[in-house]
Amino acid sequence: LAPWVPVVGLEIHAQISSNSKLFSGSQVQFAAPPNSLVSFFDASLPGTLPVLNRRCVEAAVMTGLALNCSINKKSLFDRKHYFYADLPAGYQITQQRVPIAVNGSLSYSLCIDNKMSQMVTKTVRIKQIQLEQDSGKSLHDDTRSQTLVDLNRAGVGLMEVVMEPDMCCGEEAAAAVRELQLILQTLGSSQAVMAEGQLRVDANVSVHHPGEPYGVRTEVKNINSIRFLAKAIDYEIQRQIEELENGGTILNETRAFDSKLGCTIPMRDKEGKQDYRFMPEPNLPPLILYDAKSLPANMNHQQVINIDWIHERLPDLPSVKREKLVEQYGVLPEHSFTLLNEDGLAEFFENVVKQTQMKPKKVIGWILQDLLSYLKQHSLTVKESPVSPSLLADLLNLLEKKQISSTAAKQVLAELWKGEGKTPLEIVKEQKLQLLEDQKELEQICQAVIDRQENEVIMMLL
Amino acid sequence: QVAAALKEGRVTPTELCQRCLSLIKSTKFLNAYITVAEETALKQAEASEERYKKGQPLGVLDGIPIAVKDNFNTAGIETTCASNMLRGYISPYNATVVQKLLDQGAVLLGKTNLDEFAMGSGSTDGVFGPVRNPWSYSRQYKEKSVPKSHSEDKEPDWVITGGSSGGSAAAVSSFTCFAALGSDTGGSTRNPAAHCGVVGLKPTYGLISRHGLIPLVNSMDVPGILTRCVDDAAVVLGSLAGHDPKDSTTIQDNFKPFELPNLTDVSKLSIGIPKEYHAPGLSSEILTIWSKAADLFENAGAKVVEVSLPHTRYSIVCYHVLCTAEVASNMARFDGLEYGHRSDMNESTESMYAATRREGFNDVVRGRILSGNYFLLKQNYEKYFIKAQKVRRLIANDFVKVFRSGVDVLLTPTTLSDAAPYMEFIKEDNRTRSAQDDILTQAANMAGLPAINVPTALSERGLPVGLQFIGRSFQEQQLLTVAKWFEKQVQFPMIQLEEVKKHDHGVFLHQKSASFS
Numbered sequence: 001l002a003p004w005v006p007v008v009g010l011e012i013h014a015q016i017s018s019n020s021k022l023f024s025g026s027q028v029q030f031a032a033p034p035n036s037l038v039s040f041f042d043a044s045l046p047g048t049l050p051v052l053n054r055r056c057v058e059a060a061v062m063t064g065l066a067l068n069c070s071i072n073k074k075s076l077f078d079r080k081h082y083f084y085a086d087l088p089a090g091y092q093i094t095q096q097r098v099p100i101a102v103n104g105s106l107s108y109s110l111c112i113d114n115k116m117s118q119m120v121t122k123t124v125r126i127k128q129i130q131l132e133q134d135s136g137k138s139l140h141d142d143t144r145s146q147t148l149v150d151l152n153r154a155g156v157g158l159m160e161v162v163m164e165p166d167m168c169c170g171e172e173a174a175a176a177v178r179e180l181q182l183i184l185q186t187l188g189s190s191q192a193v194m195a196e197g198q199l200r201v202d203a204n205v206s207v208h209h210p211g212e213p214y215g216v217r218t219e220v221k222n223i224n225s226i227r228f229l230a231k232a233i234d235y236e237i238q239r240q241i242e243e244l245e246n247g248g249t250i251l252n253e254t255r256a257f258d259s260k261l262g263c264t265i266p267m268r269d270k271e272g273k274q275d276y277r278f279m280p281e282p283n284l285p286p287l288i289l290y291d292a293k294s295l296p297a298n299m300n301h302q303q304v305i306n307i308d309w310i311h312e313r314l315p316d317l318p319s320v321k322r323e324k325l326v327e328q329y330g331v332l333p334e335h336s337f338t339l340l341n342e343d344g345l346a347e348f349f350e351n352v353v354k355q356t357q358m359k360p361k362k363v364i365g366w367i368l369q370d371l372l373s374y375l376k377q378h379s380l381t382v383k384e385s386p387v388s389p390s391l392l393a394d395l396l397n398l399l400e401k402k403q404i405s406s407t408a409a410k411q412v413l414a415e416l417w418k419g420e421g422k423t424p425l426e427i428v429k430e431q432k433l434q435l436l437e438d439q440k441e442l443e444q445i446c447q448a449v450i451d452r453q454e455n456e457v458i459m460m461l462l
Numbered sequence: 463q464v465a466a467a468l469k470e471g472r473v474t475p476t477e478l479c480q481r482c483l484s485l486i487k488s489t490k491f492l493n494a495y496i497t498v499a500e501e502t503a504l505k506q507a508e509a510s511e512e513r514y515k516k517g518q519p520l521g522v523l524d525g526i527p528i529a530v531k532d533n534f535n536t537a538g539i540e541t542t543c544a545s546n547m548l549r550g551y552i553s554p555y556n557a558t559v560v561q562k563l564l565d566q567g568a569v570l571l572g573k574t575n576l577d578e579f580a581m582g583s584g585s586t587d588g589v590f591g592p593v594r595n596p597w598s599y600s601r602q603y604k605e606k607s608v609p610k611s612h613s614e615d616k617e618p619d620w621v622i623t624g625g626s627s628g629g630s631a632a633a634v635s636s637f638t639c640f641a642a643l644g645s646d647t648g649g650s651t652r653n654p655a656a657h658c659g660v661v662g663l664k665p666t667y668g669l670i671s672r673h674g675l676i677p678l679v680n681s682m683d684v685p686g687i688l689t690r691c692v693d694d695a696a697v698v699l700g701s702l703a704g705h706d707p708k709d710s711t712t713i714q715d716n717f718k719p720f721e722l723p724n725l726t727d728v729s730k731l732s733i734g735i736p737k738e739y740h741a742p743g744l745s746s747e748i749l750t751i752w753s754k755a756a757d758l759f760e761n762a763g764a765k766v767v768e769v770s771l772p773h774t775r776y777s778i779v780c781y782h783v784l785c786t787a788e789v790a791s792n793m794a795r796f797d798g799l800e801y802g803h804r805s806d807m808n809e810s811t812e813s814m815y816a817a818t819r820r821e822g823f824n825d826v827v828r829g830r831i832l833s834g835n836y837f838l839l840k841q842n843y844e845k846y847f848i849k850a851q852k853v854r855r856l857i858a859n860d861f862v863k864v865f866r867s868g869v870d871v872l873l874t875p876t877t878l879s880d881a882a883p884y885m886e887f888i889k890e891d892n893r894t895r896s897a898q899d900d901i902l903t904q905a906a907n908m909a910g911l912p913a914i915n916v917p918t919a920l921s922e923r924g925l926p927v928g929l930q931f932i933g934r935s936f937q938e939q940q941l942l943t944v945a946k947w948f949e950k951q952v953q954f955p956m957i958q959l960e961e962v963k964k965h966d967h968g969v970f971l972h973q974k975s976a977s978f979s
Contacts, residue, residue, distance in 0.1 A: 040555060044795040046548070046676040047535045047557060049709050079791055081838075085811050090794025147811060149799065277838035279791055279847070282680035284710055 004207045006237040007214055008173050009165030012180065013158050014190040015134065015198040016059045022133055022157035023050035023093065030196050034150040042155040044088035049283050054305070056157035057100070057287065059189035060131050061310050063159055064101025066183050066317055067126045071307050073289050075100045077131075077281040082274055085149050086136035094160075096278050099130035100287065106163070107319065108179040109337060110171060119334055124176050125164040134158050153197075159190065165204060165214075169237065170230030177201055177226055182318040182340060194225055201229055205236045207244065215240070215250060220264055222256040232257035236264050321346070329353065329360035338368055344382035345372070348389050355393035358400045366396065370413055386419030395424040408433040464640060465522045468514060475514065475525030479507035479569050482527040486571065486638045488961045492594045494632035496532050497540050498572040503527070506569045513567065522697055524567030529633040529642040532573035533580050534560055534685070535674040539570075543676055544588025545578045547822030548802050557674020558706050559643060559685050566701050571639050574629030580645055580678045581789070581826045582892050583653055583899035585628020586884065589824070593628035595621045595658055595881050596636040597925050601958040606924035621881035621925060624657035624899070626650040627686060631658040634688045637962045641698050644686035647678045648781060648896070649876075649903025651686025652930060655915040656876035659926030659957060661949075663687040663695045664903075666936045667910035668713045670699075671706030679788040680711075682907040692916065692946040696722050699938060713936075720939045725947040729763035733944075734869035738774035741901050745879040748927055751919050752875050755929050758951055759873070769869060771860040774905060776853050778897050781904050783837050783850035789827075790834025796822060826892045858909040865934050871944050872932040875902055880921040902930065912938050914945050917954040926954070 018028055026039035041048040064071050076098045079091040104126035112118040136154035138147050161180065167173050181199060184190040192199040206217035220236050223229045235257075240250050255264040290299075292308040316324070322336035325346065331339075339346040349367045353360045371392070375385060395416070399409045408428070415427045428434055450457050467473045486498055510525035519525070530536060533543045535553040542548045556564065564570065577587045586592035597603050598620035607619055623632050627644025631654035634642050644651040646664040655662020663686060670685045677683055685702065689695045700719025706712045735756055740749065760766045798804030798818035805817035820828070837846040864872070877899065887895065906913040912935070915928040931948070933941030 043800045045535075045553070045555075045801065046541075046543075046795065047553075047674040049673050049711075051708060051710055081791060081794055083794070083797065083812070083815055085799060088795060088797075088800055090797065091791060145808075275840050277790075277835060277840075278843070279787060279838055282711075282788065 002209045004237075004241050005210050006168050006205065006207050006240075007165045007217070008167040008169065008233055008237075009204040009217075010161075010163040010167070010173060010177065011202045011204070012161040012163065012177065013134075013200040014063075014161060014180075014184055014192055016056050016157035016159060017188060017191050017198075018053060018055045018059065018157060020053055020055075021155040022053050022056050022131065024048075024155055025051075026155070028156050029152075030198075032152055034148075035152060037152040038154065042088070042151055044090075050093060050281070052284060052287065053157060056131060057289075057305055058310060059157070059187075060100045060129060060159050061289065061305065061307055062187045062314060063161070063184065063189045064104065064129050065307070065311050065314060066187055067101070067104035067106055067129070067161070069101035069104030069126060069129060071101050071289060072098055073291070073294065073307075074098065075131075075287045075289075077284045077287070079279045079281050080276045081279075082276060084135070084138075085147055086138045086151070086154065088136070088151060088154060092133050092135065093281050093284070094132035095130035097280070099128045100289075101129040102127070104129075106176060106180060106183075108172075108175045110175050111334070119337070122167075122172060122175075124166045124172075127162040127164050129162075130160045132158050132160055165206075165217075170233035173201075173203060173233050174226045174230040177229060178341070179318065181226075185343075186315055186318055186321075188315075203229065203233050203236070205233055205240065206250070207237060207240045215244075216252050218250065218252065218264075219254045220257055221254060221267065222258075224259065228257060228259050231259075231262060232264060235262060239264065329364070331360060331364045335364050335368060338372070342372065342375075342382055348382050348385070351389035352393045352396065355390055356396045356400065358396045363396060366392065370410070374417060387413070387416050391416055391424065398424055398428065402435060404428055404433050404435055408435070465524075465526065468525045469519065471514070475507040475510035475569065476504065478525060479503055479527055479571070482571055482638050485636070485961060486633075489596070489636050489638060489959075492596055492632050492636060493591050494574055494593055494629040494636065494638070495529070495572045496542060496544065496575050496588075496590050496629070499536075499539050499570060502539070503569050503571050506564070506567075510567050510569065520565070520567040521701070522566075523563065523701055525569060526567075526641065527569045527571050527639045528563060529571050529574050529630055529639040530560055530563075531576055531580075531627050531630045531642070531644045533576060533645055533676045533678075534573075534643060535676070536560055536570065536573065539573060541573065541676070542590075543579045544576050544590055545822065545824070545827070546589050546803055547796050547819075549589070551802050553674075555674065557685075558671035558708060559702050560674065562702055563643075563698075568641075571633075574627070574633050574642060574644075576629055577626035577826070577892075578824050579676070579789075579793075579827055580626040580647060580650055581830060581896075582625045583649070583896045584622045584887050584892075585625035585654065586622060586888060587824060587826050587892055592884060593623045593625075593632050594884075595623045595628075595925075596632055596959060597621065597657075597659060597881070597957060599959060599961075600924070602920055602924035602955070604924075606922065619883050619885075621883050622657065622887050624654035624877065624881060626654075627662075627688065628654045628658075630686075630688050631655050631660055631662065634658070634660045634690060635957060636959060640689070641694055642688045644688050645675055645678070645683055646686040646903075646907065647683045648785065648900040648907055651688060652876050652903050652913060652915040652928075653899060655688055656917070656928030656930075657881040657926060659917040659928070659954065660915075661687075661689045661692055661695050661917065661945075662915040662928075663689075663699065663938075663942075664906060664913045665699060665703065665938060666912045667907075668711055669703045669717070669912075669936060669938070671702075671704075671709040671712050673706055673708040677788075677792050679785050679907075680792065681784070681788065682910075684907075692914070692942055692949050693722055695914070696720065696938075696942050696946075699942075703938075722939075722943055722946050724950075725943050727763070728759060728944075728947060731759070731764040731871070731944065732869045733759045733764055733766045734769040734864055734872045735766060736769050736771045736774070736864070736872055736874060738771050739874040739902060741878065743878045743898060744875060747921055748875045748877070748879060751927055752873070752929060755873060755918065755948070755952075758948075762951075767869065769864045769867070769872070771857075771864065771905065773853065773856045773860050774901075777857055777905050777908060778901060780850045780853040780857065781900065781908065782833075782897070783846050784854065786830045786834035787837045787847055787850075788834065789830045790832075790838060793819075793823070793827065793831050798822070829893065854908050857905055861905075861909045861911060861932075870934075871941060874930045874932065876915045876928045876930040877902065880923055880925040880927055906932050911935060912941050914941060916945050916949050916952075918948075918952050920955065 630642035807817035
């Protein structure tokens with residue numbers, strides 16, 4: 001049987017982290033009472049007009065720069081029309097013709113064979129980033145035959161990031177999305193928490209034989225976590241392969257991922273292909289951005305966005321942070337990944353390193369094995385850790401000064417997890433875990449043991 | 463003059479308000495008003511009176527009764543757009559222009575009638591019925607009309623106001639208010655102004671905020687100003703123009719209100735006469751009036767030149783494509799879900815939407831939505847919408863070229879003929895009528911240019927005929943200056959209406975062109 005080449009592309013919607021919505025002044029907030037964050041414009045009251053939110057534009061520019069995109073100094077807004085209860089105006093304002101950023105790339109790393117020791121770097125091309133409005137939420141109440149509409153989310157700013165079909169499987173897609181998530185969180189342009197709907201991923205999947213043209217692709221939606229993303233994609237790839245090998249065909253359709261069953265199912269038919277009747281948004285002039293060269297001399301700084309100014313102020317991206325960790329502390333590259341992968345872990349590590357004489361290369365073991373596994377076992381975040389960096393540093397200092405053995409240290413740590421407020425030193429004293437260095441004292445203890453267990457000693461000697 | 467009268471205490475705001483309100487009642491047969499806000503108007507008048515007593519009026523507009531076309535949002539007062547879709551809709555906010563007028567102390571008498579959603583050129587296609595041109599009942603018209611029947615009633619031959627801002631034009635024309643807001647997308651302020659013998663100003667696109675104006679075509683709509691004289695229009699313009707952060711299509715530049723000079727010397731002026739505006743269907747009467755006007759300028763020393771706007775003849779189809787496309791888009795929000803009419807049909811969301819829209823919109827609106835969606839289909843977009851955009855650019859460039867060649871202002875007819883009798887007008891459908899009637903006014907909307915109708919003379923039937931001046935972008939001062947000069951020359955007669963005479967105590971008819979400034 002000829003090999004199959006799976007092809008995976010992604011469409012990612014990231015909710016912009018801002019105080020107010022993309023085109024109106026109402027607040028952006030998760031889980032507020034229904035319809036409490038809706039302005040006249042969001043409700044599509046007749047006669048209201050969109051006013052572009054500067055912060056949303058800055059977020060998109062930052063994200064575009066972080067993803068190595070060209071920022072379009074002139075971009076345009078369009079209306080995308082369709083009727084749905086959660087779209088009050090009957091159209092969404094988006095950027096179909098000329099989006100704000102194009103032609104970027106994202107590098108991400110994968111472990112080969114599930115071993116953290118071998119990492120390989122891959123790149124996925126970013127086709128574009130566009131600004132657009134989020135829709136409201138509709139909840140279907142089938143028992144009462146009604147649909148409940150909450151417009152709190154309607155009009156919130158989104159960045160749609162389109163990743164070209166450069167990925168080949170669920171694992172790659174998951175790694176790429178994870179890296180994007182970290183970048184967005186580092187920039188602050190989106191909090192990117194999938195569980196809160198701040199990051200939504202749709203996957204485009206197809207398979208073909210090498211040398212042949214790309215196969216028909218399906219779109220997979222309703223993916224609520226990065227883990228499910230990998231599962232959904234891998235399932236869909238398998239499904240398509242089986243279908244084709246059995247002589248079937250792949251329909252160009254949209255499928256929903258069912259996390260309980262672990263499979264994709266066709267979504268309710270949208271009556272063939274939708275014609276969105278795109279039209280330029282007449283109420284918004286073209287969005288003009290400047291850089292240091294093109295900035296007019298007498299322009300008020302408040303009125304314009306300077307791409308170069310934003311570029312200069314970008315924080316260190318995850319890839320840079322990882323390099324710095326490796327350079328500064330001598331940890332392994334795969335360690336740096338884990339440190340950044342866990343929210344707050346890198347800071348925790350650095351804090352401990354600051355407060356202890358133990359070498360970072362040794363500290364890292366305690367962080368990645370002991371601390372992290374404990375947190376995972378108890379489903380805690382780093383922030384929720386009952387053991388603070390200072391406490392851990394104290395403990396490690398005791399170990400470093402050879403006042404306790406490493407076995408004893410683990411015992412102390414187990415006690416510290418209880419979070420009863422005791423210091424490592426106190427625990428050591430309580431449990432008599434100090435390493436004894438006094439020769440005479442040691443002899444006395446050994447003698448006492450031997451005396452007590454005379455028979456066993458004699459048995460041993462025989 | 464009425465502002466002066468208010469200031470000097472010869473009349474009080476409440477008296478003025480009450481007189482207007484009772485005149486509205488006695489001219490109810492005109493059907494110019496959809497909603498009369500009697501209570502709030504009187505309250506506003508009282509507040510104004512307090513200010514005058516203290517000697518602290520807010521400005522020239524303080525205490526002046528005004529009316530607003532019913533497609534502007536007015537907080538607490540029904541806004542219907544003459545459609546079943548918005549019957550009973552009480553907006554929670556004021557349109558920026560309404561707010562500005564109220565902030566100046568103007569007294570809002572009520573909302574005026576229009577074609578449904580401003581689609582039409584007769585003010586005959588709204589759900590509250592057609593508006594009647596006050597001139598139908600004027601002595602001037604009655605004298606000239608052949609008596610058809612012996613009945614005493616006011617029914618027979620009344621003529622239309624033109625549209626779509628017919629209610630506003632009729633309100634100003636019949637003296638029930640001193641100024642009114644209309645809207646202008648293809649001529650909807652200038653057309654009824656011409657038929658009702660009032661001044662109708664279409665400002666440059668981007669000068670006045672559209673926030674709160676329920677849109678027809680976002681890229682062409684402007685709020686329009688209807689008054690009895692050009693000076694008044696300048697005053698209202700001064701209080702309305704300027705950047706609005708809520709409307710991203712308004713220009714940022716600072717606007718300075720101006721007073722119109724009394725031009726005496728027109729020798730430095732260059733008036734352009736576009737030959738394409740000698741359109742098929744232009745009545746010989748209006749042609750004569752237009753010619754005489756051109757001669758007037760020439761004899762006074764101005765340079766009068768024939769110019770060409772070659773793409774004029776494509777403007778109707780171009781307008782049709784762009785207008786219907788935007789309409790289809792703008793009307794998509796009317797689904798009965800958040801506000802307005804909602805059908806009882808509740809089998810599914812789609813069926814509810816469909817029924818709501820069928821019940822809420824009239825044929826004209828539905829027709830334009832269907833056309834517009836057709837033009838926006840992926841397969842048609844390039845052929846129709848993009849093409850029309852290109853043609854629009856050509857039309858706009860025609861004007862640029864002409865103005866660059868040294869012409870200051872263009873002089874054209876506003877309408878093809880005087881107002882038609884209602885019974886004649888409704889023989890053709892809305893689309894046909896709009897296509898015919900908009901020809902002389904549309905191009906200014908496509909190019910975003912300012913234009914004004916100045917009442918010029920009475921036709922043989924005793925009805926008003928107006929002429930249009932089109933100016934350069936944002937050169938309202940020059941445009942209005944020329945218009946004012948012309949107005950003074952032609953001395954358009956005042957309407958002689960029974961009802962007005964009854965209510966007048968010297969305030970309305972103080973001077974020939976009863977203005978408020």
